[in-house]
Amino acid sequence: MLKFLSDEQLSNWKRDGAVWPIDLLTTAEVNDLAQRLEILEASIGVEAQSKFRIKAHLPFPWLWDLIRNPRLADIIEDLLGPNIVCWGSSFFTKKPHDPRFVSWHQDSTYYGLEPPESITAWVAFTPANALSGCMRIIPGSYKGDAILPHEETFGKNNLLSRGQTILGIDESAAVEMPLQPGQISVHHNKTIHSSRPNKADWPRVGFAIHFTTTDVHQTQFANPLAIHIRGDDPEGNWIEDPYPEYELSPASVKACEDYCKRYRSAIAARI
């Protein structure tokens, strides 16, 4: 029995390894989030995506609220079942007329999860469409067992930290996932995806939230942290993320930076 999605959305998910658009937030709710991000970036003087990585939510109670939104939990439960954690989150933002892009990749490349099963809910804070550089997927590409080889290009305008790229993708097979503010897409971590530069007059702002099931292990380092969203974690695979005492508390910023270092050095040791 589905809690939020329709049968059609679930069958699209099984076919494509992604489902969109899903109405999640009201206009008032998404405007509030977009405004909080704008105020934050004005106060810190840099893009949030450059400072808060892997677990961008750690210093922000309002992002914890978004991640724990019961409607979002219902959507994720429809796709993953009852035992759910959120192990990470990241902003993906492009300014108006911004050449930055995301190259074709599979998220599972560096996640270090075993089994490699994780899904991402991408929440649109502003309109994401063909003009503003919405996400594109290769439908059905999640079905193979393999994580495909990725070349690390470290491209200047690539929003991915290592510019990891699957070469030779047939772009004629690509499908766009346009979203209105407050809508989300969800994609499987093996679904091949990318996004083009923002040619619009408005910023394209998204917040990606990574979920998995409690039986999945982090194999790259010990004592991984997550927000327990629903259900049980009988093996105790995930330690609860520290909730911030207040927005941008020094402890919460340090927790975010430390986790990012831990994650990045695990990847560097592997490569």
Ligand SMILES: O=C(O)CCC(=O)C(=O)O
């Ligand atoms: O926001 C984008 O353009 C890409 C996002 C992405 O790669 C992801 O959420 O996994």
